[in-house]
Amino acid sequence: SAVISQKPSRDICQRGTSLTIQCQVDSQVTMMFWYRQQPGQSLTLIATANQGSEATYESGFVIDKFPISRPNLTFSTLTVSNMSPEDSSIYLCSVALQTGGRPPGELFFGEGSRLTVL
Amino acid sequence: KQEVTQIPAALSVPEGENLVLNCSFTDSAIYNLQWFRQDPGKGLTSLLLIQSSQREQTSGRLNASLDKSSGRSTLYIAASQPGDSATYLCAQTQGGSEKLVFGKGTKLTVNP
Numbered sequence: 001s002a003v004i005s006q007k008p009s010r011d012i013c014q015r016g017t018s019l020t021i022q023c024q025v026d027s028q029v030t031m032m033f034w035y036r037q038q039p040g041q042s043l044t045l046i047a048t049a050n051q052g053s054e055a056t057y058e059s060g061f062v063i064d065k066f067p068i069s070r071p072n073l074t075f076s077t078l079t080v081s082n083m084s085p086e087d088s089s090i091y092l093c094s095v096a097l098q099t100g101g102r103p104p105g106e107l108f109f110g111e112g113s114r115l116t117v118l
Numbered sequence: 119k120q121e122v123t124q125i126p127a128a129l130s131v132p133e134g135e136n137l138v139l140n141c142s143f144t145d146s147a148i149y150n151l152q153w154f155r156q157d158p159g160k161g162l163t164s165l166l167l168i169q170s171s172q173r174e175q176t177s178g179r180l181n182a183s184l185d186k187s188s189g190r191s192t193l194y195i196a197a198s199q200p201g202d203s204a205t206y207l208c209a210q211t212q213g214g215s216e217k218l219v220f221g222k223g224t225k226l227t228v229n230p
Contacts, residue, residue, distance in 0.1 A: 006161075031216055042207065042220040043162075092161055096216045105150045105169075105216050109162040 002027050004110035006093055012116045018081045021113045023093030028073035033094040033107070034066070043092065049076040083117045090114045120145040122210055124221035131198055132229050139193040139224045141208035151184050151191045152218065154207045162207065166193070198228045 003026040013019050023032065032049040046066055047055040055068040069077045080087050093110040121144045131137050141151070149170050154162040166175045166182040168191065174183040181194040191208055205225045209218040 004161075033217070042222040043209075043218070044220075045217055048217070090159075094218075105211055106152065106164060106167045107216060107218060108164055109154075111161040112159075114159060 002029070002095060002097055002108050004093060004095060004108060006110035006113050008113055009111060010114040010116075012118060013083050014118055015084055017083055018079055019083065019115060020077050020079045021091050021093075023076045023078070023110055025074045025095050027097070029095040029097065030073070031096050032070065032076045034068065034076070034078045035092045035094060035109075037090040037092065037112070039088065046078070046091075049078075080115065083115075085117045088115060088117045120210065120212070120219040122208060122219050122221035124206075124208060124224050126224060127222065128225040128227075130227040130229060133198060133200060135198050135228075136194070136196050137198055137226070139195070139206050139208075139226070141191040141193070141221055143189050143191070143210050143219075145210065145212060145219075146186060146189065147212050148184075148186060148210050150211045151182070152209050152211075153180075153182050153191075153193050154209065156205045156207060156223070158205075165206075195226075198226075200228050200230050202226060202228050 005024045007022045034046045035043040037043045045058050046061045047057040049055050049068050049070040051070045067079045090112040092112045094107050123142045152167045153165040156162050168175050168184040179196040184191045205223040207223040209220040
Protein backbone atom coordinates (compact mmCIF):
# COMPACT_ATOMS: atom_id res chain seq x y z
CA SER A 1 0.00 0.00 0.00
CA ALA A 2 1.01 3.65 -0.34
CA VAL A 3 2.39 5.86 2.39
CA ILE A 4 0.10 8.89 2.62
CA SER A 5 1.27 11.78 4.80
CA GLN A 6 -0.96 14.61 5.90
CA LYS A 7 0.03 17.88 7.53
CA PRO A 8 -0.95 19.21 9.97
CA SER A 9 -2.16 16.25 11.96
CA ARG A 10 -4.21 18.60 14.11
CA ASP A 11 -4.72 22.32 14.61
CA ILE A 12 -6.82 24.75 16.57
CA CYS A 13 -7.97 27.68 14.49
CA GLN A 14 -9.77 30.93 15.05
CA ARG A 15 -13.08 31.74 13.41
CA GLY A 16 -12.68 33.55 10.09
CA THR A 17 -9.20 32.26 9.33
CA SER A 18 -8.15 29.77 6.64
CA LEU A 19 -6.00 26.67 6.89
CA THR A 20 -4.30 24.61 4.20
CA ILE A 21 -3.90 20.87 4.63
CA GLN A 22 -1.24 19.05 2.68
CA CYS A 23 -1.33 15.47 1.39
CA GLN A 24 1.83 13.78 0.11
CA VAL A 25 1.88 10.28 -1.41
CA ASP A 26 5.01 8.19 -1.90
CA SER A 27 3.95 7.04 -5.37
CA GLN A 28 2.25 8.62 -8.35
CA VAL A 29 -1.52 8.33 -8.31
CA THR A 30 -4.07 9.46 -10.83
CA MET A 31 -6.87 10.39 -8.49
CA MET A 32 -6.82 11.87 -5.01
CA PHE A 33 -9.88 12.51 -2.92
CA TRP A 34 -10.64 14.73 0.05
CA TYR A 35 -13.15 13.61 2.67
CA ARG A 36 -14.59 15.27 5.76
CA GLN A 37 -15.63 13.48 8.93
CA GLN A 38 -17.65 15.65 11.26
CA PRO A 39 -17.84 14.68 14.95
CA GLY A 40 -19.84 11.51 15.41
CA GLN A 41 -20.50 11.21 11.70
CA SER A 42 -19.20 9.11 8.87
CA LEU A 43 -17.04 10.29 6.01
CA THR A 44 -18.39 12.54 3.29
CA LEU A 45 -16.59 13.18 0.01
CA ILE A 46 -15.73 16.85 -0.52
CA ALA A 47 -14.07 16.68 -3.93
CA THR A 48 -11.86 14.76 -6.32
CA ALA A 49 -8.49 16.41 -6.93
CA ASN A 50 -7.56 15.99 -10.59
CA GLN A 51 -4.00 16.58 -11.73
CA GLY A 52 -3.84 19.21 -14.42
CA SER A 53 -7.46 20.29 -14.12
CA GLU A 54 -9.86 21.78 -11.61
CA ALA A 55 -11.15 19.68 -8.77
CA THR A 56 -14.58 18.12 -9.04
CA TYR A 57 -16.79 19.06 -6.07
CA GLU A 58 -19.64 17.08 -4.59
CA SER A 59 -23.04 18.53 -3.93
CA GLY A 60 -22.93 20.91 -0.98
CA PHE A 61 -19.24 21.77 -1.35
CA VAL A 62 -17.92 24.74 -3.33
CA ILE A 63 -14.52 25.85 -4.54
CA ASP A 64 -14.61 29.19 -2.72
CA LYS A 65 -14.93 27.40 0.61
CA PHE A 66 -12.65 24.44 -0.13
CA PRO A 67 -10.09 25.37 -2.79
CA ILE A 68 -7.95 22.43 -3.85
CA SER A 69 -4.61 22.29 -5.62
CA ARG A 70 -3.06 19.30 -7.38
CA PRO A 71 0.27 20.43 -8.84
CA ASN A 72 1.57 16.91 -9.54
CA LEU A 73 0.75 13.21 -9.21
CA THR A 74 2.00 12.89 -5.62
CA PHE A 75 0.73 16.01 -3.87
CA SER A 76 -2.48 17.88 -3.16
CA THR A 77 -3.69 20.57 -0.79
CA LEU A 78 -7.11 21.37 0.61
CA THR A 79 -7.80 24.80 2.07
CA VAL A 80 -10.66 25.36 4.48
CA SER A 81 -11.53 29.03 4.05
CA ASN A 82 -13.18 31.52 6.39
CA MET A 83 -13.60 28.84 9.03
CA SER A 84 -16.49 28.60 11.46
CA PRO A 85 -17.02 26.17 14.34
CA GLU A 86 -19.13 24.03 11.97
CA ASP A 87 -15.94 23.28 10.02
CA SER A 88 -14.47 21.44 13.02
CA SER A 89 -13.85 18.00 11.55
CA ILE A 90 -11.28 15.46 10.56
CA TYR A 91 -10.21 16.03 6.96
CA LEU A 92 -8.81 12.99 5.18
CA CYS A 93 -6.90 12.53 1.96
CA SER A 94 -7.48 9.33 -0.01
CA VAL A 95 -5.87 7.77 -3.06
CA ALA A 96 -6.52 4.81 -5.34
CA LEU A 97 -3.57 2.63 -6.30
CA GLN A 98 -3.41 0.90 -9.66
CA THR A 99 -0.07 -0.81 -9.16
CA GLY A 100 1.40 -3.57 -7.06
CA GLY A 101 -1.32 -6.06 -7.87
CA ARG A 102 -3.97 -4.18 -5.91
CA PRO A 103 -7.55 -4.73 -7.02
CA PRO A 104 -9.02 -1.82 -8.97
CA GLY A 105 -10.76 0.77 -6.88
CA GLU A 106 -9.16 -0.07 -3.53
CA LEU A 107 -8.70 3.19 -1.65
CA PHE A 108 -6.18 4.14 1.00
CA PHE A 109 -6.33 6.99 3.46
CA GLY A 110 -3.97 9.31 5.23
CA GLU A 111 -3.97 9.72 9.00
CA GLY A 112 -6.26 12.71 8.77
CA SER A 113 -6.05 16.32 9.93
CA ARG A 114 -8.18 17.15 12.95
CA LEU A 115 -9.29 20.78 12.91
CA THR A 116 -10.96 22.53 15.81
CA VAL A 117 -12.38 25.96 15.10
CA LEU A 118 -13.04 28.21 18.08
CA LYS B 119 -29.22 7.85 -3.82
CA GLN B 120 -26.73 5.38 -2.42
CA GLU B 121 -27.06 4.67 1.28
CA VAL B 122 -24.96 2.43 3.47
CA THR B 123 -26.21 1.35 6.88
CA GLN B 124 -24.28 -0.35 9.64
CA ILE B 125 -25.91 -2.09 12.57
CA PRO B 126 -25.26 -2.11 15.46
CA ALA B 127 -23.75 1.32 16.06
CA ALA B 128 -21.78 -0.09 18.98
CA LEU B 129 -20.86 -3.55 20.16
CA SER B 130 -19.07 -4.76 23.27
CA VAL B 131 -17.81 -8.33 23.56
CA PRO B 132 -15.48 -10.30 25.81
CA GLU B 133 -12.07 -11.26 24.51
CA GLY B 134 -12.00 -14.47 22.49
CA GLU B 135 -15.52 -14.19 21.13
CA ASN B 136 -16.28 -14.52 17.44
CA LEU B 137 -18.39 -11.68 16.13
CA VAL B 138 -20.13 -10.38 13.02
CA LEU B 139 -20.51 -6.78 11.90
CA ASN B 140 -23.26 -5.98 9.43
CA CYS B 141 -23.41 -3.58 6.50
CA SER B 142 -26.36 -3.07 4.17
CA PHE B 143 -26.52 -0.98 1.01
CA THR B 144 -29.33 0.23 -1.21
CA ASP B 145 -27.57 0.34 -4.57
CA SER B 146 -27.47 -3.05 -6.27
CA ALA B 147 -25.09 -1.69 -8.93
CA ILE B 148 -22.27 -2.10 -6.46
CA TYR B 149 -18.73 -2.32 -7.80
CA ASN B 150 -16.60 -2.71 -4.68
CA LEU B 151 -17.37 -3.12 -1.00
CA GLN B 152 -14.51 -2.12 1.24
CA TRP B 153 -14.13 -2.54 4.99
CA PHE B 154 -11.99 -0.15 7.02
CA ARG B 155 -10.83 0.17 10.57
CA GLN B 156 -10.55 3.56 12.28
CA ASP B 157 -8.84 4.06 15.61
CA PRO B 158 -9.86 7.12 17.68
CA GLY B 159 -8.63 10.35 16.13
CA LYS B 160 -6.88 8.49 13.33
CA GLY B 161 -7.27 7.84 9.63
CA LEU B 162 -8.68 4.74 8.01
CA THR B 163 -6.90 1.44 7.54
CA SER B 164 -8.11 -0.72 4.67
CA LEU B 165 -8.97 -4.22 5.87
CA LEU B 166 -10.63 -6.02 2.98
CA LEU B 167 -12.05 -5.19 -0.41
CA ILE B 168 -14.63 -7.38 -2.15
CA GLN B 169 -15.24 -6.82 -5.83
CA SER B 170 -18.76 -7.27 -7.17
CA SER B 171 -17.81 -10.56 -8.85
CA GLN B 172 -16.57 -12.00 -5.56
CA ARG B 173 -18.48 -13.50 -2.64
CA GLU B 174 -15.91 -13.17 0.11
CA GLN B 175 -12.38 -12.20 1.07
CA THR B 176 -10.23 -13.36 3.96
CA SER B 177 -7.28 -11.86 5.75
CA GLY B 178 -6.03 -13.53 8.91
CA ARG B 179 -8.83 -13.56 11.48
CA LEU B 180 -11.05 -11.43 9.26
CA ASN B 181 -13.54 -12.66 6.68
CA ALA B 182 -15.79 -10.37 4.69
CA SER B 183 -18.71 -11.58 2.60
CA LEU B 184 -20.84 -9.88 -0.02
CA ASP B 185 -24.40 -10.74 -1.05
CA LYS B 186 -25.47 -8.36 -3.79
CA SER B 187 -28.97 -9.81 -4.09
CA SER B 188 -29.82 -8.97 -0.50
CA GLY B 189 -27.69 -5.82 -0.38
CA ARG B 190 -25.61 -7.03 2.52
CA SER B 191 -22.02 -7.47 3.57
CA THR B 192 -20.70 -8.92 6.79
CA LEU B 193 -17.33 -8.70 8.48
CA TYR B 194 -16.55 -11.73 10.62
CA ILE B 195 -13.85 -11.39 13.27
CA ALA B 196 -12.63 -14.63 14.81
CA ALA B 197 -11.20 -14.93 18.31
CA SER B 198 -11.49 -11.21 19.04
CA GLN B 199 -8.70 -9.44 20.92
CA PRO B 200 -8.60 -6.13 22.84
CA GLY B 201 -6.47 -4.75 20.02
CA ASP B 202 -9.43 -5.19 17.68
CA SER B 203 -11.23 -2.40 19.53
CA ALA B 204 -11.91 0.32 16.96
CA THR B 205 -14.65 1.66 14.72
CA TYR B 206 -15.27 -0.47 11.65
CA LEU B 207 -16.59 1.24 8.54
CA CYS B 208 -17.92 -0.25 5.36
CA ALA B 209 -18.10 1.68 2.10
CA GLN B 210 -19.27 0.95 -1.41
CA THR B 211 -18.45 2.23 -4.86
CA GLN B 212 -20.35 2.03 -8.11
CA GLY B 213 -18.84 0.94 -11.37
CA GLY B 214 -16.91 3.66 -13.16
CA SER B 215 -16.27 5.62 -9.99
CA GLU B 216 -13.81 5.39 -7.15
CA LYS B 217 -15.96 7.55 -4.90
CA LEU B 218 -16.82 5.81 -1.66
CA VAL B 219 -20.15 6.05 0.16
CA PHE B 220 -19.63 5.23 3.82
CA GLY B 221 -21.76 3.83 6.57
CA LYS B 222 -21.60 5.46 10.00
CA GLY B 223 -19.59 2.59 11.40
CA THR B 224 -19.78 0.11 14.25
CA LYS B 225 -17.76 0.93 17.33
CA LEU B 226 -16.33 -2.33 18.65
CA THR B 227 -14.99 -2.78 22.16
CA VAL B 228 -13.31 -6.05 23.06
CA ASN B 229 -12.97 -6.40 26.81
CA PRO B 230 -10.00 -8.29 28.31
